[in-house]
Amino acid sequence: xxxxxxxxxxxxxxxxxxxxxxDLTFHLEKGEIMSIVGPSGSGKTTLLRILAGLEKPxxxxxxxxxxxxxxxKANRRSISLVFQQPxxxxxxxxxxNIDYGAKVSKKYKAEKIESLLEATGMARFRDHYPSEIxxxxxxxxxxxxxxxxxxxxxxxxxxxxxxxxxxxxxLRYWVRDFLASRETTAVFVTHDMEEAMIMGxxxxxxxxxxxxxxxxxxxxxxxxxxxRVASFLGGHxxxxxxxxxxxxxxxxxxxxTSENGVSFHASVEHITYQHGRPIVxxxxxxxxxxxxxxxxxxxxxxxxxxxIPCDSIKTFSGEIL
Amino acid sequence: MKLFKNRTFLLFLPVAIFLMIPFYGFIHAVIQxxxxxxxxxxxxxxxxxxxxxxxxxxxRTAGIATLVSIILGLGFTKFFHPLLTNISPRLMVWxxxxxxxxxxxxxxxLMLSETGWLPQILAAAGWLETPSNFPVWTRDPxxxxxxxxxxxxxxxxVILLLFPVYAxxxxxxxxxxxxxxxxxxxxxxxxxxxHLLPVLVETFLIIFSxxxxxxxxxxxxxxxxxxxxxxxxxxxxxxxxxxDRPLAFAAMVMTSLFLLGLTLMSYYGLSxxxxxxxxxxxx
Numbered sequence: 001x002x003x004x005x006x007x008x009x010x011x012x013x014x015x016x017x018x019x020x021x022x023d024l025t026f027h028l029e030k031g032e033i034m035s036i037v038g039p040s041g042s043g044k045t046t047l048l049r050i051l052a053g054l055e056k057p058x059x060x061x062x063x064x065x066x067x068x069x070x071x072x073k074a075n076r077r078s079i080s081l082v083f084q085q086p087x088x089x090x091x092x093x094x095x096x097n098i099d100y101g102a103k104v105s106k107k108y109k110a111e112k113i114e115s116l117l118e119a120t121g122m123a124r125f126r127d128h129y130p131s132e133i134x135x136x137x138x139x140x141x142x143x144x145x146x147x148x149x150x151x152x153x154x155x156x157x158x159x160x161x162x163x164x165x166x167x168x169x170x171l172r173y174w175v176r177d178f179l180a181s182r183e184t185t186a187v188f189v190t191h192d193m194e195e196a197m198i199m200g201x202x203x204x205x206x207x208x209x210x211x212x213x214x215x216x217x218x219x220x221x222x223x224x225x226x227x228r229v230a231s232f233l234g235g236h237x238x239x240x241x242x243x244x245x246x247x248x249x250x251x252x253x254x255x256x257t258s259e260n261g262v263s264f265h266a267s268v269e270h271i272t273y274q275h276g277r278p279i280v281x282x283x284x285x286x287x288x289x290x291x292x293x294x295x296x297x298x299x300x301x302x303x304x305x306x307x308i309p310c311d312s313i314k315t316f317s318g319e320i321l
Numbered sequence: 322m323k324l325f326k327n328r329t330f331l332l333f334l335p336v337a338i339f340l341m342i343p344f345y346g347f348i349h350a351v352i353q354x355x356x357x358x359x360x361x362x363x364x365x366x367x368x369x370x371x372x373x374x375x376x377x378x379x380x381r382t383a384g385i386a387t388l389v390s391i392i393l394g395l396g397f398t399k400f401f402h403p404l405l406t407n408i409s410p411r412l413m414v415w416x417x418x419x420x421x422x423x424x425x426x427x428x429x430x431l432m433l434s435e436t437g438w439l440p441q442i443l444a445a446a447g448w449l450e451t452p453s454n455f456p457v458w459t460r461d462p463x464x465x466x467x468x469x470x471x472x473x474x475x476x477x478x479v480i481l482l483l484f485p486v487y488a489x490x491x492x493x494x495x496x497x498x499x500x501x502x503x504x505x506x507x508x509x510x511x512x513x514x515x516h517l518l519p520v521l522v523e524t525f526l527i528i529f530s531x532x533x534x535x536x537x538x539x540x541x542x543x544x545x546x547x548x549x550x551x552x553x554x555x556x557x558x559x560x561x562x563x564x565d566r567p568l569a570f571a572a573m574v575m576t577s578l579f580l581l582g583l584t585l586m587s588y589y590g591l592s593x594x595x596x597x598x599x600x601x602x603x604x
Contacts, residue, residue: 054496074499081500087493091515100511105502149501 004066005030005185006051006153011060013046020046021057022209028153031183033176034214035200037190037232038207044189047206048155051187052081064152080151082159086138088130094141095126101148116144119178136167143175147182154179156188160195172198193233205229213320221246223317230316237284237291237308242315247293249312252280257307264306266291282306347577354570362571371546371553372572378547382464382539383532386471387525393472394479395521399513402487405480417477422470426541429470434459459542466542467549471532482524483517490516522587530580534573550576 006028013021020043028034038044049055051062053074061070069077080101088097098116102108117123120140125133133141139159146154159175160168176199179186188199196203197217204214205228212232213225224230227238236244239262256263266282269290273279277294284291284306291306354362366372397414404410417425432438433455440455449455459466494512503511539549548556550572557569 049496052496052500054499074496075502075504079500081496083493083497085493087491087497089511089515101501104498104507145501 003030004028005032005064006187007063008051009061009063011047011050011057011062013043013050013055014058019209021050024060024209024211026204026211026214028185028187030185032202033179033184033186033188033200034202034204035188035190035196036204036206037193037196038205039232040191042207043209044191044206045157048081048157048187048189051153052079052155053077054081078150078152079155080146080149080153081155081157082139082143082146084158084161086130086135086142088138088141088145090130093127093129094122094133094137097130097141098122098144098148101145105149107148107150113148116148120144134167135163136171139163139171140174143178147184151184153185153187156186156199158190161190168195175199205232207232211320215321223314223319225319226316237287237289239287239308239313243313244316245308245312245314247291249309250291250293251307251309252293252295253305253307254301255305257305258309260311261307261309262313263308266304266306268302268304347574350570350574350577354567354574356567358567362567363575366568366571366575372568374547375550375553378464379533379550382467382549383471383529385464386468386475386532387529389468389472390475390479390528391521391524394476394483394524395517397476398480398483398487402484405484406488414480415477417474418481420474421537422474422535423537423541425474426466426470426538429466429473430459430542433466433469460544462544462547464539464543464547464549467539470538470542471528475528475532478528479524482520486517486520487513526580526584526587529583533580534576 004027008024008026011021011024012019024047026034036044036047046055050057053069053072053076057070061068063069064078088094089100092100095113095117098113099108102113114123117126120143122137122141122144125137130138130141139162143159156175160171163171172195188196190196190199202214202216203220205212205220207228213220213229220229220233221235224233224236224244227241227244230236230238230244235247237247237250238244251257251261264284264286266284268280269283270281271278272281274294279292280295281290281292282304283289356362398405401410405414420428430437434440435453435455435457437455437459440449440452443449443455444452457465458469490512495508498508498511533549534551536549536551536555539552540555543549543552554569554572557565557572
């Protein structure tokens, strides 16, 4: 049976005259992970801080397990936050840092600390100080410390952004499995679409203080709500305010390839390789858009013709949920 | 490599020479205090009632003045450090440091002695019957005047030393403690205190050493009994009898050794790795 764990209703936040969050509403089932993805500086962190109780919303309410908690202080909420930086206490060892989370929230059990040390792979480093371990290990310790408070919801604020890319990839899967195995309800904020897809059951595209669309990866890709979502996903060629084409339907050739279609002139800007395949980067002057497409053989020409079959042109769904 | 080592040594030389001056003074004082009679002068002052009560009075007075200065300075810095980033509040706080201690002591006499401004004002306002009903806070046997002068003068120094530490604490740490379920006490003990502790220990040592052995303030607003160790030393040194001179040296040598011991204890008392970690050093 699913039950609504966390709900946000009509949350608005203004700083001076600026509206940072504009009438936000969403809900999370128990054990569900939601990724919130949006450009840097769009107010994602403010959203998390409001959920954690570190900041007050100007309007709206937050409901947890059916109870309103909008006015509850951060230290009374059963919500933990993992920050962008690990923020381990430098004067405490790995184990003492994890102990601290458990003790402060009055949920200390020796066995729990042991199992967290094991689960995060930090058992070997229990007596190390934060300055003696790597960035990834620090962030895993920070996660263990947050989990030690036994939160009902755990929030992540771009926790991998300070790590190097190879480590980041490993840690993404590890955290995802860790949360899934414990059926933890989580909100994961990132500016990286790929990370959002790996971490979240649902993805909320957040821009201009609003959720542009909330849905699964498939929904987002198949029927993006609007231009913003489509351009953030990067898998579509946006024709105008209401119409777009999935990139896989776009055809390339030296001449117009299909009679029943629209055709544009494009210039080849660059060829790179990804996943072992050549990728051509094109600029379509008429639409003022850049697109990247996988190709099978190298294109000798500087100028190509991009053809879009009429039946593959779609309109934005306009539906947020 | 050899050249480099030599050069490092040369760079160190001025400091070494400079440090030799007080060291020479100290050795000389030790020789004078022995006066060719072994430890006789030490035994004499250690069995002297006057010396022992002076030691107790000095440690007590300097200790109270130091602790009160640190507590007030810490509180002030904690609550007002965001304001101190502006130049004018900062100047206002630090101006007391520009005046000599003697001036500050004289100001305390002007304000708080029985004929001072405060008793006069209180009497005029009808709060006191006569100004002489005001408690004796200067030249008093409890050293209250000395403590007030030092606290007033040293609080800005504490703020000066603690302000950069507070300014360097990342506010996310407070948010972190909140989100883990901690309260204001947890914020202070796990975020503020570990950051501050090394500086607090140093601040304590600086102020305590100074207030314990400084002369002008207790000479100005202290009593003749009990007296601060510095006042006693001065009397023994310049007193009518030349025989007391070695006693003055013995008293000062013991004070120096006591402060040296206290400093070493503070530095080695804290566990080394924690100390390093608090300062954010790597291995």
